[in-house]
Amino acid sequence: MATSEKGPLFIKSIDGTKEYKDKHFIADLFLKVIGEIGHQHVVQIITDNASVMKAAGSIVEAEYSHIFWSPCVVHSLNLALRNICAPKNSMQNEVAYNECNWIAQVADEVLYYQWIEEVRGRVAPHKNAKISGERNKCLKRFFHDLDDRKNVVVEFGLFSGMISYDDDNMNDRWTFDPILWWSNYGSKLPMLQTVALKLLGQPCSSSCAERNWSTYGFIYSMRRNRTTPKRAEDLVFVHSNLRFLSRKREEYTKGNFKKWDIGGDTWDEPFGGSGLLEIAHLTLDEPMMEISLGENDD
Known part of the structure; x- marks a missing residue:
């Protein structure tokens, strides 16, 4: 699966039957697909947090220094919060529950961006030493040529210092979609614009x-098990x-076929609507937790 600012695209699936799925096997699959797409078009690869995936990502990063391996944010939060947000207290969960169960209680009442803005002592990203250090590391991996790297650093300084733009341009940052803002105003900083559009088009x-696992499970199941791997793919x-x-298409947002792939035959509550849309976008890696979310939503 590949994604960009224009949306996702299913490329292909791999039949891993009888294969030993170690880091070298997985890394080879990644490298073959990167070669097909073109390494200059790839920014990052995202997998779950399994150790074998992390090791495979390290191999890809060693091969292409400008490509980053990133762990799936949903999977990371799922692992971190599975006990904190458990619906019931238990012997195995007692300490974490007592300390952190307030998160589940206020989850529907607090907006993330408001919480961030109210943190005392928070400084702008370009004034944060740790963030600035990591940003410079990324730019070093993106731009191997010293002159190009120097130019993009200068451009970032002009952007963060609001030197290249007037007040109206900078005020639009809070109302425009980031990709739209960089598409409209980023031409003054062409190298930084290229990086920004690449990064903003990436999922987390x-x-x-x-x-696609659900799609594959629908096509190949216990009742439909004579389909060859190639046909299923x-x-x-x-x-x-x-x-x-x-x-x-316009029909996807209105009419009888509105959100057909999420709400089924109807988008009306309780079978569709924003509640089901939230669950559809928060695909978790724990099937039992998905079942629990669906039951609680009813």
């Missing part, structure tokens, strides 16, 4: 890839990409 989770390819293309 592997949820779109995980949804072709059917998943067609079904997934048709679904992605349909989301770009």
Whole structure:
């Protein structure tokens, strides 16, 4: 699965039957796909937090210094909060529950951006030494040529100091979508604009890839188990990409077929609506937790 600012695209699936899925096998698969797409078009790869995936990501980073491996944010939060947000206290969960169960209690009442703005002592990212150090490391991996790196650092300084833009341009940062803002105003800083558009088009989770497991499970199941791997791959390819293309049509946002791939035959409550849309976008890696979310939502 590949994604960009224009949306996701299902590329292909791999039959891993009888294969020993170690870091070298997985890394080879990543490198082959990167070669097909072109390494200059790849910014990062996202997987779950399994140790074998992290090791495979390190191999890819060693091969291409400008490509980053990133753990799935949804999977990371799921692992971190699975006990904190447990619906019931238990012997195994007692300490974490007593200290952190307030998160579950106020989760629906606190907006994240308001919480961040109210943190005492918070400084702007370009004034934070740790953030600035990590940013410079990323720029060093992106730009190997010293002159290019120097130019992009200068451009970032002009941007963070609001030197290249007037007040109206900078005020639009709070009302425009980031990609739209950089597309409209970023031409004054061309190298930084290129980096910004690449990064802003990247997802932070592997949820779109995980949804294909449900599609594959629908096509190949206990009742439909004579389908060859190649046929199943072709059917998943067609079904997934048709679904992605349909989301770009006007009929997807209104009418009888509104959100057809999320709400089923109807988008009216309780079978559709914003509640089901939240669950659909928060694809977790724990099937039992998904069942619990669905039951609680009812």
